[in-house]
Amino acid sequence: MSWMRFFRRREWDEEREHELQSYLQIEVDRNASRGLLPDEARYAAQRKLGNATRVREEVYRMNSIGYPETLWQDIRHGLRTLRKNPRFTAIAVLTLALGIGANTAVFSMVNALLLHPYNFRDLDKIVRIWENRGIDEGLDARFLAPADAADLKSNSTVFEGVAVYRWQNFNLSTEGKAQQALGVSVSSNFFGLLGARPSLGRTFLESEEQPGNDQAAVLSQAMWQRQFGGDPNILGKPMRINGRVFTIVGVMPVEFKYPVPVELWTPLALTPAEKVDRAKLSLVAIGLLKPGVSIAQARAELDGFSRQWAQSHPLTNSGRMATCLEIRKELYSFTLPLFGLLQVAAIFVLLLACANLASLLFAHMIGRQKEIAVRAALGAGRLRLAQLYVVETVLLSLSAGIVATGTSLWSVKALRTSIPIGWTQWVPGWDGIELNFSVLALTILLAVVVGVGCGVAAVLHAGRVELNVRLKEGGPGVLSRAKAKLRSSLVVSQVVFALVLLVCAGLTIQGFLRLANIYKELEAANVLRLEISLPKESYADDAKITSFYQGVLRGTAQLTGVSNVALSSNLPASNVDNESTFFTIQGRPALKASESPSADLRIASADYFRTLKVPLVSGRLFMDVDSVAGARVAVISRSMSARFWPANDAVGQHIKLGPPDSIEPWLTIVGVVADVRQNWWGSSTQPEIYEPFLQAPKRSMFMALRTAAGPASYASAVREVIRRLDSNVALNSMNVYENEVNDSIAIVRIMGILMGVFGIVALSLSSIGAYGVMSEGVAQRTREMGIRVALGAKPADLMRLVLGQALKLTLIGLIIGLPISFLINRAMAKFVLGIVSVDLSVLALFSLLLAAVALAAGYFPARRAMHVDPLIALRHE
Numbered sequence: 001m002s003w004m005r006f007f008r009r010r011e012w013d014e015e016r017e018h019e020l021q022s023y024l025q026i027e028v029d030r031n032a033s034r035g036l037l038p039d040e041a042r043y044a045a046q047r048k049l050g051n052a053t054r055v056r057e058e059v060y061r062m063n064s065i066g067y068p069e070t071l072w073q074d075i076r077h078g079l080r081t082l083r084k085n086p087r088f089t090a091i092a093v094l095t096l097a098l099g100i101g102a103n104t105a106v107f108s109m110v111n112a113l114l115l116h117p118y119n120f121r122d123l124d125k126i127v128r129i130w131e132n133r134g135i136d137e138g139l140d141a142r143f144l145a146p147a148d149a150a151d152l153k154s155n156s157t158v159f160e161g162v163a164v165y166r167w168q169n170f171n172l173s174t175e176g177k178a179q180q181a182l183g184v185s186v187s188s189n190f191f192g193l194l195g196a197r198p199s200l201g202r203t204f205l206e207s208e209e210q211p212g213n214d215q216a217a218v219l220s221q222a223m224w225q226r227q228f229g230g231d232p233n234i235l236g237k238p239m240r241i242n243g244r245v246f247t248i249v250g251v252m253p254v255e256f257k258y259p260v261p262v263e264l265w266t267p268l269a270l271t272p273a274e275k276v277d278r279a280k281l282s283l284v285a286i287g288l289l290k291p292g293v294s295i296a297q298a299r300a301e302l303d304g305f306s307r308q309w310a311q312s313h314p315l316t317n318s319g320r321m322a323t324c325l326e327i328r329k330e331l332y333s334f335t336l337p338l339f340g341l342l343q344v345a346a347i348f349v350l351l352l353a354c355a356n357l358a359s360l361l362f363a364h365m366i367g368r369q370k371e372i373a374v375r376a377a378l379g380a381g382r383l384r385l386a387q388l389y390v391v392e393t394v395l396l397s398l399s400a401g402i403v404a405t406g407t408s409l410w411s412v413k414a415l416r417t418s419i420p421i422g423w424t425q426w427v428p429g430w431d432g433i434e435l436n437f438s439v440l441a442l443t444i445l446l447a448v449v450v451g452v453g454c455g456v457a458a459v460l461h462a463g464r465v466e467l468n469v470r471l472k473e474g475g476p477g478v479l480s481r482a483k484a485k486l487r488s489s490l491v492v493s494q495v496v497f498a499l500v501l502l503v504c505a506g507l508t509i510q511g512f513l514r515l516a517n518i519y520k521e522l523e524a525a526n527v528l529r530l531e532i533s534l535p536k537e538s539y540a541d542d543a544k545i546t547s548f549y550q551g552v553l554r555g556t557a558q559l560t561g562v563s564n565v566a567l568s569s570n571l572p573a574s575n576v577d578n579e580s581t582f583f584t585i586q587g588r589p590a591l592k593a594s595e596s597p598s599a600d601l602r603i604a605s606a607d608y609f610r611t612l613k614v615p616l617v618s619g620r621l622f623m624d625v626d627s628v629a630g631a632r633v634a635v636i637s638r639s640m641s642a643r644f645w646p647a648n649d650a651v652g653q654h655i656k657l658g659p660p661d662s663i664e665p666w667l668t669i670v671g672v673v674a675d676v677r678q679n680w681w682g683s684s685t686q687p688e689i690y691e692p693f694l695q696a697p698k699r700s701m702f703m704a705l706r707t708a709a710g711p712a713s714y715a716s717a718v719r720e721v722i723r724r725l726d727s728n729v730a731l732n733s734m735n736v737y738e739n740e741v742n743d744s745i746a747i748v749r750i751m752g753i754l755m756g757v758f759g760i761v762a763l764s765l766s767s768i769g770a771y772g773v774m775s776e777g778v779a780q781r782t783r784e785m786g787i788r789v790a791l792g793a794k795p796a797d798l799m800r801l802v803l804g805q806a807l808k809l810t811l812i813g814l815i816i817g818l819p820i821s822f823l824i825n826r827a828m829a830k831f832v833l834g835i836v837s838v839d840l841s842v843l844a845l846f847s848l849l850l851a852a853v854a855l856a857a858g859y860f861p862a863r864r865a866m867h868v869d870p871l872i873a874l875r876h877e
Contacts, residue, residue, distance in 0.1 A: 070384075071391065078392040082399075092360050093400045095768070098761050099353030100397075100446050101404035102346040105411045108439050110343050113335050117328050117429035119255055121195040122288065127298060127324040129162065129285040131306070134319050135580055135598045143281035146274050148309060148322070152287070155305075158298045159287040163190040166283055169533035169700060170264055171730050172227075173240040180533065180730040181223065183264030184284075185214075190265075193288050194258060200224075201235045201250030204267045214269035217246040221254040223263040241266070242535040243728060259284075261425035278309070278316040286327060298324050319659075331427065334681060338751055341828065345504055345758045350446070352497040352762055354453065356769035359490050361393065390452055401444060409435055418750055420743040422733075423575060488809055491770055495813025495850055496820065498766035502846040503821040505759030507828055507839060512745070512752035515680050519573055519741045522612050522676075527704050527737035528711035529571060530718065534699040534729060542628070545697040548725060553605065555721035556705055559714060564706040566611035567693050569603035571702045571737070572676050573744040578602055583689065585644060586654035586666060596659045599640055599687035600678065603696050609635075609673055611706050617641075619651035619671030626670075627694040634667040640687030641672045655689070667691070680745050704737060711736050763853065770806065770857035799862045806858030807851065814847050 027045035028038075036044060082089040120126060129152070130142035144164070153162045165186040172179050191203040198218065208216050217239055219227075228234050239246045246266065274282075289298060302322040309317040416433045424430040532552070539545050549567055557565045570578050578600035585597070606622040608614075617638050626633050634655065641650040650669050657664045667689075675685060693701070707714055715734050722729055788798065821843055829837050 071387070074388050074391040075395070077388065078395045081392060082395060088360065089396070089399075091768070092357055092396050093403060095353050095356050095360065095765060096397055096400035097403040097407065098765070099346075099350035100401055101407045101411070102349045102758065102761070103343075103446060104404055104408040104435065104439055104442070105415065106339070106342045106346040107442060108408070108412045108433050108435055109415060110339050111439060112429040112433040113339055113427065114332070115328070116432070117331075117427075118258060119432075120258075123328055124326060125289040126194065126327050127287050127289060127295065128327050128330055129287050129302065129322065129324045131281055131320045131322045133281075133582070134321070135582065141281075141577070141580065142284070144283050144285040144322070145278045145281055145316070146270055146283055147276050147278045148305070148317070149283055149285050150275065151305065151309070152285070156287075156301065158290060158293045158301045160290050161189055161193045162285055162287045163187045163193045164268065164283040164285045165190060165259070166268055168266070169732060170241050170266075171243070171533070171535050171728060173243070173728060180732045181264050182732075183262050183266065184259065185266045185268040187268050190286075191218075191252075193286065194256075196252065196256045196258075198250035199253040200232075201248075203250055204265075208267040209269055211269045211271055214267040215244060215246045216249045216267055217241065218250040218252060218265040219248060220252055220257075220263040224251045243537050257428070257431075260428050278313050287324065295324065295326065328428075335427070338747065341504065341508070342751065342754060345501060345755060348497050348501050348504075349758055349761055349765075352494060352501070352765050352769075355490050355493045355497065356765045357393075357396075359494075359769045386456065390456060394448060394452060397448065398444075401446070405435065408439075415750070419746050422735075422740070422743045423746055426575070491806075491809040492813040492816065494766045494769045495810050495854070496817035498762040499814065499817035499846060499850055500821050500824060501762035502759045502849070503825060503842055504828065505755040505762075506842045506846060507825065507837075508755040509752045510839065510842065511837070512748045515745050515748055518677050518680075522572065522737070522741070523706075524737040524741045526709065526711055527611070527706050528714050528718070528734065529737040529740055530703050530734040531732035532701055532703060532722070532729065533732055536699065538726070538728065539699055542697045545699055546628075546694060548729075549605075549693070549697070549701060551725045552703065552722060555725070556703075556718055559705075559717050559721075561708045562705050562714070563708065564607050564611040564704075566608040566704050567603075567605040567701045568608050568704070569601075569698055569701060570678070571704060571740075572612070572678055573680075573741040574702075575679055575744050577682070578678055578688070581657050581689070582659050582662075583655050583657055584660045584662065586656075597644065597687075599636075599689050601657070601689050601691065603693050603698055603701075604635075604690050605693040608690075608704075611704050612676070614676055615674045617672040617674060618649055619669070621671055621673075622690075622692045624694075626692040630695075632665045632667045632695055633670045633692060635671040635673055635690040636669055637675050637686075637688040638672055639675050639685040640689070643687060657689075680748055763849070766850065767853050767857055770810075770854055771860065802862035803855060803858045806854045810851055810854035814850065818843060818847065 024045055027048060028041045031041035031044045032038065116123070128142060129149075130144050131148065132142075146164070149162060149164050152159065156162065163186065165184040168183050168185055170181045170183050172181050186204070188204045188206045188209050191197070197203075199221070201218075203218060204216060208214050219234070224230060224234060228237075231237075234248050234251065237248050239248055241264075252265075268283075287298070289295070302324060306317070306320060306322045310320070412433055412435055416430065419430075532549075534545060534548060539548065553565050553567065556562060570576060579602075580598055581601045582596040582598050604622065606624055606626070609616065609621050618641075619635075621635065622633070636650060644650070645653060650672055653669045654666045655669065656662055656666045673690070675688075678686070703718075705711065705714060705718070718734070719731065722731065788801075822840075825839070825843065
């Protein structure tokens with residue numbers, strides 16, 4: 001049979017039926033012409049033809065194409081069956097859609113943030129290179145010395161190329177107004193190493209790396225559109241940056257965003273002194289591995305370079321080690337625990353949904369026992385039955401996949417826009433979260449795998465058909481011991497999955513609530529936060545920097561309603577780590593550089609602690625006399641005092657920044673203040689050293705103004721104060737500090753919400769699943785219930801019987817799930833630092849909750865069992 005006949009099957013069958021009737025009529029007419037009576041003529045014709053039905057079946061078989069046709073029949077039958085059972089279909093599709101949809105949405109985030117944060121051609125071969133000083137200084141301090149970078153460029157055997165760049169805060173002057181733009185100065189091979197080409201113009205020439213010849217600029221697509229309206233004739237036009245005139249030579253395509261969230265690139269023109277500098281770790285370096293070179297080989301070579309530099313340059317490189325990491329893994333310490341946890345939770349939701357769907361299918365099978373028996377009696381084998389039910393469940397899962405995909409389109413968009421841009425702009429790949437081909441392929445694969453798995457499980461549950469029992473009127477069916485164990489194992493698995501999900505959700509929500517309260521003491525609602533970066537060309541020495549900021553402090557302090565004004569090199573909840581430093585304690589035994597204690601370092605003005613409500617523990621705070629002309633002083637945190645001076649007051653002790661051989665001056669500790677947690681992922685007890693701003697000024701500072709009310713209304717007045725001092729100084733950002741604090745923990749809030757949703761889904765699915773299995777169990781035991789009632793069992797006895805079974809299965813699930821949940825509890829506390837802590841009360845709470853859910857799920861089937869009529873039940877005998 002041709003495929004055309006397959007698609008015209010009904011028309012073809014009608015033609016064959018017409019031919020059969022025509023042949024029969026011809027034989028009847030022929031017999032009649034021989035003198036037979038009409039009835040005798042028809043009877044003789046039918047005898048010659050034989051069994052007409054068998055002939056039709058034989059013709060049908062000869063003109064069939066085998067498996068595709070039976071598959072099409074099963075698909076049509078499956079669609080009719082699902083349409084006739086709308087309640088079962090809706091529950092099954094929704095159950096599976098929850099599992100598939102959760103995985104699709106979360107994998108969209110994992111795919112964009114963890115697997116493909118950048119769309120570079122050789123993403124897995126591009127690495128970040130840096131030197132560390134034996135201290136974990138965080139992602140924001142992964143830098144390389146310029147002379148060491150030059151050695152790598154010229155002598156490395158594992159890198160095809162090494163490019164360097166330096167972060168810059170650019171002041172753009174346009175029509176007398178100043179504004180800030182975040183950018184980087186890059187080496188000429190930067191774009192080529194990343195395989196990036198401009199959409200307009202060119203990138204930098206090697207000759208533009210020379211000081212005085214570096215006044216070229218490449219714009220991001222966003223800046224080109226925002227600042228210049230997408231002018232196609234932008235190339236060659238001037239642009240005033242940090243008081244100098246630059247020429248725009250290129251525009252990068254919209255998909256190029258490295259490093260995020262840079263908008264402007266200029267050539268990196270190092271002075272001769274900077275090129276040979278090995279003391280300052282000032283450059284960010286990236287390298288492209290040669291073909292066939294592994295990350296381990298690259299690290300081994302960098303280790304060799306480190307030892308060589310330490311021997312040839314001991315004053316600068318002693319105690320420093322160079323290493324590298326794939327750039328797509330740069331943020332893994334933050335993103336992997338969070339989104340990895342979400343992905344694991346989504347997988348557990350899918351497993352729970354699958355177990356729940358299997359329970360629904362098994363319960364649905366009870367009403368189809370006679371159908372199975374009839375099909376078996378008509379010759380259907382187990383493979384034929386398997387195909388029938390696999391097709392049906394695949395249709396269910398594909399329907400769920402369609403629903404999940406549609407829902408995921410909305411949920412992915414909601415996830416992408418739910419986190420403030422102030423946080424997401426620093427996360428590579430965030431704007432790339434979408435349902436791409438790989439995510440859709442995964443959805444379809446999940447749907448098919450789940451459908452086939454559930455269909456096979458349903459057929460195995462049906463087992464060998466007992467025709468003599470199931471073809472009886474109203475036969476109850478018999479549940480074998482193996483099937484009973486399989487059914488019970490589904491309830492146990494649902495309890496295990498639900499407990500794990502609920503514990504994860506509970507711990508994450510608990511962690512968020514705890515984090516939401518750690519910054520309450522700052523009273524951030526009445527604080528205005530802004531960031532100022534002074535151009536290096538105009539503020540080349542400390543005196544000019546100090547003079548400008550003192551003018552800003554005086555001018556803003558005079559504003560009506562402003563109670564406190566302070567400067568700081570970093571503010572709590574900034575999502576940026578503080579600078580870390582070694583320090584030496586006077587009078588303690590000298591240690592090696594790598595063994596010196598370390599602490600966070602913060603530069604702060606005199607009024608910083610009062611502005612942010614950081615209480616004084618002992619000693620005094622900074623005063624105006626703590627200037628460059630006065631004695632060098634420091635304030636430390638309580639945790640630092642407790643760790644290094646546990647028996648004595650730290651006030652009056654002396655420390656200096658750096659290792660014992662450091663040339664830094666000794667600082668007198670004049671005060672101890674309470675600990676303040678810098679970021680949600682860090683420890684609240686990290687030692688911290690505060691230096692007075694007047695003794696250690698910096699060009700880039702944060703400013704905080706405490707007002708009586710409405711801090712946002714002071715924005716224009718603060719801008720005017722700064723404009724009067726220097727109209728070329730722009731503000732990086734300005735916002736109510738409370739908004740900044742809330743934004744800093746927004747990702748944790750979303751995590752808490754998502755885990756809470758997963759927990760609710762888990763509880764709902766486990767309730768539905770337990771109820772379905774309990775209902776199935778009662779239906780399978782109808783005859784047993786009738787016999788028990790006939791023998792004198794009371795309704796309360798039947799209630800205890802059913803509820804006891806429910807509690808027994810729940811208890812087994814809890815016995816299995818509690819150790820697993822405890823281990824996951826420990827793992828979350830270890831890997832999701834700053835959010836989750838071990839809490840046995842959460843385990844106990846959700847164990848009791850699941851036990852209550854099991855009782856509720858068993859209650860209604862138990863009530864049905866209490867009202868079993870023994871006459872109806874025993875009639876099945």
